[in-house]
Amino acid sequence: EQARALADGGADGGVIETMGDLAEIRIALEACKATGLPVVASMTYNRSARGFRTMMGDTVERCVALAEEAGAAIVGANCGTGIEDYVPLAPELRRLTQRPVWIKANAGVPHLEAGRVVFPLGPAAYASYVPALVSAGVDVIGGCCGTNPVTIGEVGRAIAKLRGAGN
Numbered sequence: 075e076q077a078r079a080l081a082d083g084g085a086d087g088g089v090i091e092t093m094g095d096l097a098e099i100r101i102a103l104e105a106c107k108a109t110g111l112p113v114v115a116s117m118t119y120n121r122s123a124r125g126f127r128t129m130m131g132d133t134v135e136r137c138v139a140l141a142e143e144a145g146a147a148i149v150g151a152n153c154g155t156g157i158e159d160y161v162p163l164a165p166e167l168r169r170l171t172q173r174p175v176w177i178k179a180n181a182g183v184p185h186l187e188a189g190r191v192v193f194p195l196g197p198a199a200y201a202s203y204v205p206a207l208v209s210a211g212v213d214v215i216g217g218c219c220g221t222n223p224v225t226i227g228e229v230g231r232a233i234a235k236l237r238g239a240g241n
Contacts, residue, residue: 076105077102077105077106077108077109077111078105078108078109080109081109081110081111085111086111086112087111087112087113087114087147088106088109088111088112088113088114089113089114089116090102090103090106090113090114090115090116091114091116091118091152091153091178092116092118092152092153092154092218093115093116093117093118093128094117094118094128094129094130094154095128095129095130095132096128096130096132096136096137096140099115099117099137099140099141099144100140100144103115103141103144103145103146104144104145107144107145112147112148113145113146113147113148114146114147114148114149114150114176115141115144115146115148115149115150116149116150116151116152116176116178117132117137117141117150117151117152118151118152118153118154118155119134119151119154119155119160119163120154120155120159121155121159121162121163126163126166129154134163134166134167134170135170138167138170138171139170141171142171142173146173147173147174148173148174148175148176148213148214149167149170149171149173149174149175149176150167150175150176150177150178150212150214151163151167151176151177151178151179152176152177152178152179152216152218153178153179153180153218153219154180155179155180155183156179156180156181156182156183156193156194156195157177157179157180157181157182157195157200157203157207158182158203159179159183160177160179160207161203161206161207161210163177164177164206164207164210164211164212165210165211167212168210168211168212174213174214175211175212175213175214176212176213176214176216177207177212177214177215177216178214178215178216178217178218179203179217179218180193180217180218180219180220180221181193181194181195181196181199181200181217181219181220181221181225182194182195182199182200182220184219184220193219193220193221195220196225197221197222197224197225197227197228198228200217200221200225200228200229201225201228201229201231201232202232204229204232204233204236205232205236208233208236215229215233216229217229
């Protein structure tokens, strides 16, 4: 119902993100694809000694395969961890799909300071990871928890600089 309402309201596409369960993302993808709109499938991964996994223990390979099978137009990762952990994930995503790759990481791994959640990376520090993501073949770079419009502006400037467009 939500996907249909968004499509009927004029949405250009759907974004399914911060997913950690394959059954849930499959259902969401099928609902969005039924509208005829393109859809992003973005899982949340944690880095471990066994590689990147969702909170349910699913591998990147399994997640990408399901996203493609269910018709995702873009495949990626968001939230869950800081951008510093998604830099090594990016080449793995790129290797597993020919679809555009999406990364929307957090501004580092948060911690508590005086009872307040603090994300350690400011806008410039966050954007310093952009060249590595672009080099790894990421097509869409955004920001999740702890980022803000200033962060996204810095990301845009970093991309423009890589393209030779200056600041």
